[in-house]
Amino acid sequence: MFLLGSYSPSFAQQINTKPILSPWAENVDSNAPHPEYPRPQMVRGSWRNLNGQWDYAILEKGNGAPVTFDGKITVPFPVESYLSGVTKAVGAEKELWYDKVIQVSNTERKGKVLLHFGAVDWESEVFVNGKSVGKHQGGYDPFSFDITDFLAKGVDQKITVRVWDPSDKGPQPRGKQVNQPRGIWYTPVTGIWQTVWLEFVPTTYITHIKTTPDWDSGTFQFSINANTSDPTLTYKITAMDKGVKVAESTEGFGKESILKIPNPISWSLENPHLYDFEISLLKGKKVIDKVTSYGALRKVSIVYDSKGMQRFALNDQEVFHYGPLDQGWWPDGLYTAPTDEALAFDIIKTKELGFNMIRKHVKVEPARWYYHCDKMGIMVWQDMPSGDMGNRWEQKLGVIGKGTDRERTPESEAIYKKEWKAIIDANYNFPSIVVWVPFNEAWGQFKTHEISDWTKSYDPTRLVNSASGGNFELKGAKIAGDILDVHNYPDPVMPSAELFGKIQILVLGEFGGLGLPVEGHTWQEKDNWGYQSFKSKEELLDRYKILMKDLKDLIPMGLAAAVYTQTTDVEIETNGILTYDRKVIKMPVDVLKKLHSELYKK
Structure with missing residues (x-):
C-alpha cells in the first residue's frame, strides 16, 4: 500500500488505557487458548497442546538465560499484544525468553517426542532441560524438533525458548511491523504467535x-x-x-x-x-x-477471452477474482486471532459480502485459517511477507512500473529465499491458495525474474504474481510471472490492455482505501486516517458504489481481478469494511453482495 504523507506515531496499546477488544477476547481461556489441533493437513491422535501460561523475561541480548522471570505470558499471543498479558516492547537490543515445565509420561516416551511451533518471530533457540536442541530463523513457517534424547528421567521436563526479533532493524521478512508504528505500518510482533504442541509418534514415522x-x-x-x-x-x-x-x-x-x-x-x-x-x-x-x-480436485490456469486477453480460470472456467486486502491483524492479539472462531470470522464475512477471493497481505496465517478457506470455498492470493525494504522505483499507472531491483546482501537474499521456500512447502497442500505473490510494491524487491521463475518452477500448479504494484522489469517481450498488477487509490485503473493484455493477466492489486472512523471502535481517539475519508456510512456507501461502477466498466476492457483495501481497519488505518474490533460492518452486507455479483457476470 502507498504511504502518503507522514502521520503521528501509534504505539502499542498501553496497559493504563482501555483498549478496543474484539468480541472473542472475553472468551479466551488464558490457561488453554487455541486448543484446536493446529495442523489439519496431517493429523495424529496422540498430541498435547502447550499453549497457556509460560514464564517470560526480557533481557539484554547475549546475556544468557534468565535466573528469575518477569512474570507470566499467555502463549501463543505475541508479547506486545493485550492478550499476552504483558504488552511490552522488546526490540533488537533485547531477547525474549520463555520457560515452562511440562510432564511427559513413560507411556508417551515409548516412541519419539516431537516439539512443534506454528510460528515464532523471528529467531528462536529451543532448550530442553537446559540443553539446546536447535535454532530456527523465520517468523512465518512452522518448525519442530525431535526432543526424545533430551528428556530427563522422571516426568517433569523444562522447555525454554530464546527469541530475538530486530523488527525493522533487520533484513528478515517482517511484513507491516515497525518499531515506530504509523500510517500503514503497525506494532511489532515478537515471539511465539502460533500454537506450541507436543506430538508422540512411533520410532519410525x-x-x-x-x-x-x-483435475x-x-x-x-x-x-x-x-x-x-x-x-x-x-x-x-x-x-x-x-x-x-x-x-x-x-x-x-x-x-x-x-x-x-x-x-x-x-x-x-x-x-x-x-x-x-x-x-x-x-x-x-x-x-x-x-x-x-x-x-481437493481443482485446476488453476489461464484462459483467453474472445479478444485474446488473458483471464483467470478455475477448473477451466473463466472467473473474475474480486476480494479484499486482508492484513490479518487483531486489536487484542495483533498477529494472533483471539480464538479459532475469530480466525474463521473474517473469512465468513468475506464470503457473505460477495467476495470470491482474499489477498493475504504480507503475512502468513496459521494452517487452520487456510483450512477454513478450503472448507468455505474462497480463493487465496498468498503474499510473501516483505523485508529489507527500500527500492528505486517509479510507477506510471496504467502502463508499467519502471525501476531497478534492490541490491540486497547475500545474507538478506538467503534469508528471503529460505523462508519463501519454507512458506510454500508448509502451505502447498491447501487448495484454496491459487496465486503466490513474492513481492509487494517493490518493498525489498530483488532479482525479480529469478525469484518469479523459481516460484513458478517450484510450484507449477499455481499462478505467480511476481510484484503486486511493484517494479516490473521487462525481459525481452515478457514480464516476470503470470500477472501484471498495478495499485491505485482510490479509483480503479488497469494496466494497458493494448501493450500487455495478451502476454499477462491484467490486475488491479490494490484500490479503494475508503476510510470511515467509527467512534468507540478505533485504535486511538483521533488522528485516524484513510486514503479518502468520510464522515458517514451513507457517504462511504455512495462512494463505494461509484468505485464498483467504474471497476465493472474495466472488466470487458481486459481487467481480470481487483483487490479492495481492505477487510478491516488496522490500528490507526480506518480503510476497513469492518472496524478493527469486528463489531461494526460499515456498509450493508446485502447491498455489497449485490454490487459484487455484477462483477462476475460474463
Whole structure:
C-alpha cells in the first residue's frame, strides 16, 4: 500500500488505557487458548497442546538465560499484544525468553517426542532441560524438533525458548511491523504467535505429505516422506468421500503414488468439495504409523477471452477474482486471532459480502485459517511477507512500473529465499491458495525474474504474481510471472490492455482505501486516517458504489481481478469494511453482495 504523507506515531496499546477488544477476547481461556489441533493437513491422535501460561523475561541480548522471570505470558499471543498479558516492547537490543515445565509420561516416551511451533518471530533457540536442541530463523513457517534424547528421567521436563526479533532493524521478512508504528505500518510482533504442541509418534514415522491434484485426470499425486530410508516399507493411501472409501493405493516407500478418483467431484467456489485421506506406513502388513489429511480436485490456469486477453480460470472456467486486502491483524492479539472462531470470522464475512477471493497481505496465517478457506470455498492470493525494504522505483499507472531491483546482501537474499521456500512447502497442500505473490510494491524487491521463475518452477500448479504494484522489469517481450498488477487509490485503473493484455493477466492489486472512523471502535481517539475519508456510512456507501461502477466498466476492457483495501481497519488505518474490533460492518452486507455479483457476470 502507498504511504502518503507522514502521520503521528501509534504505539502499542498501553496497559493504563482501555483498549478496543474484539468480541472473542472475553472468551479466551488464558490457561488453554487455541486448543484446536493446529495442523489439519496431517493429523495424529496422540498430541498435547502447550499453549497457556509460560514464564517470560526480557533481557539484554547475549546475556544468557534468565535466573528469575518477569512474570507470566499467555502463549501463543505475541508479547506486545493485550492478550499476552504483558504488552511490552522488546526490540533488537533485547531477547525474549520463555520457560515452562511440562510432564511427559513413560507411556508417551515409548516412541519419539516431537516439539512443534506454528510460528515464532523471528529467531528462536529451543532448550530442553537446559540443553539446546536447535535454532530456527523465520517468523512465518512452522518448525519442530525431535526432543526424545533430551528428556530427563522422571516426568517433569523444562522447555525454554530464546527469541530475538530486530523488527525493522533487520533484513528478515517482517511484513507491516515497525518499531515506530504509523500510517500503514503497525506494532511489532515478537515471539511465539502460533500454537506450541507436543506430538508422540512411533520410532519410525511419517514426516511430510505432499498432495498434488490433477483435475484433468481426476487424480491425486502423493509424495510421502518418513524419518527412514528402509526400502522394505510400503505406504497405503485411502481416499474417502464423506466417510465412504472411494479409492486406495499401496506403493513402495520412496515412490510417488497416483490415486484415481472415480466420478470425481471438483472443488469450486459454490461447492468446495474435499476428499479425506488416510495414509498408513506399513512394515509388511503391520501399520507402524498413520495420519489423516484431505485434498481437493481443482485446476488453476489461464484462459483467453474472445479478444485474446488473458483471464483467470478455475477448473477451466473463466472467473473474475474480486476480494479484499486482508492484513490479518487483531486489536487484542495483533498477529494472533483471539480464538479459532475469530480466525474463521473474517473469512465468513468475506464470503457473505460477495467476495470470491482474499489477498493475504504480507503475512502468513496459521494452517487452520487456510483450512477454513478450503472448507468455505474462497480463493487465496498468498503474499510473501516483505523485508529489507527500500527500492528505486517509479510507477506510471496504467502502463508499467519502471525501476531497478534492490541490491540486497547475500545474507538478506538467503534469508528471503529460505523462508519463501519454507512458506510454500508448509502451505502447498491447501487448495484454496491459487496465486503466490513474492513481492509487494517493490518493498525489498530483488532479482525479480529469478525469484518469479523459481516460484513458478517450484510450484507449477499455481499462478505467480511476481510484484503486486511493484517494479516490473521487462525481459525481452515478457514480464516476470503470470500477472501484471498495478495499485491505485482510490479509483480503479488497469494496466494497458493494448501493450500487455495478451502476454499477462491484467490486475488491479490494490484500490479503494475508503476510510470511515467509527467512534468507540478505533485504535486511538483521533488522528485516524484513510486514503479518502468520510464522515458517514451513507457517504462511504455512495462512494463505494461509484468505485464498483467504474471497476465493472474495466472488466470487458481486459481487467481480470481487483483487490479492495481492505477487510478491516488496522490500528490507526480506518480503510476497513469492518472496524478493527469486528463489531461494526460499515456498509450493508446485502447491498455489497449485490454490487459484487455484477462483477462476475460474463
